[in-house]
Amino acid sequence: MTSSSQYAAIGAHDSLWTGRRVRLRGLEPKEWTRFRDADMISSNQRHADRVYPPQSNASYEKWAAERATQRNSSDDMWLVIADINDDRPVGSITTVRTDLTAGSFWYGVAVFREDQRRGYASEAIRIVQRYMFGERRYTKCQAEVYGDNAASLGLHQSLGFVLEGRLRKASFREGSRQDLVIFGMTIEEFRNLR
Numbered sequence: 005m006t007s008s009s010q011y012a013a014i015g016a017h018d019s020l021w022t023g024r025r026v027r028l029r030g031l032e033p034k035e036w037t038r039f040r041d042a043d044m045i046s047s048n049q050r051h052a053d054r055v056y057p058p059q060s061n062a063s064y065e066k067w068a069a070e071r072a073t074q075r076n077s078s079d080d081m082w083l084v085i086a087d088i089n090d091d092r093p094v095g096s097i098t099t100v101r102t103d104l105t106a107g108s109f110w111y112g113v114a115v116f117r118e119d120q121r122r123g124y125a126s127e128a129i130r131i132v133q134r135y136m137f138g139e140r141r142y143t144k145c146q147a148e149v150y151g152d153n154a155a156s157l158g159l160h161q162s163l164g165f166v167l168e169g170r171l172r173k174a175s176f177r178e179g180s181r182q183d184l185v186i187f188g189m190t191i192e193e194f195r196n197l198r
Contacts, residue, residue, distance in 0.1 A: 020135055023127040028083040028097065036068035038093045042116045050177055051153055052114035079109065079140055085128045094119035097128045107143035109136055126163055133194055143191045150175055151183030160187045164197045
């Protein structure tokens with residue numbers, strides 16, 4: 005693996021994937037333990053998607069080995085959010101439901117509980133938007149947020165996303181029905197924020 009000091013020397017002007025706090029990159033096979041440990045905390049899984057049954061270490065190793073050799077060749081990507089100072093994974097960000105014809109894409113972001121509220125998620129989102137809007141010609145970015153996730157709701161509002169709708173009781177989490185809140189941002193809105 006490349007040393008973290010090499011990554012720290014790369015500025016945003018050198019790599020589209022690097023910001024002041026984070027660098028987006030592929031997964032290294034040996035990092036499976038970091039994701040396994042994060043999955044041991046149910047709230048990490050719940051805020052990213054849903055709680056899954058426990059997996060063996062071998063399954064995490066296999067997942068990481070396969071993920072590490074997969075190339076993000078389409079616009080649907082899965083990237084590690086790494087701290088710029090030590091290259092430590094602090095979460096992940098994905099792009100999904102990419103539709104070049106409609107010009108829209110969705111994304112999901114998950115930051116490990118112990119690394120939250122440090123600006124990692126917001127910077128990772130901006131980097132992905134910069135790429136998808138500036139390099140791939142998308143014109144609309146969308147995200148679904150669980151209605152009980154106050155931190156993510158606040159994050160999206162602070163980033164300038166527009167509340168586009170609420171799917172009432174569309175998710176089931178922690179024994180109760182939850183709303184899904186839909187946020188969106190157009191390329192024009194993104195450019196106006198800069």
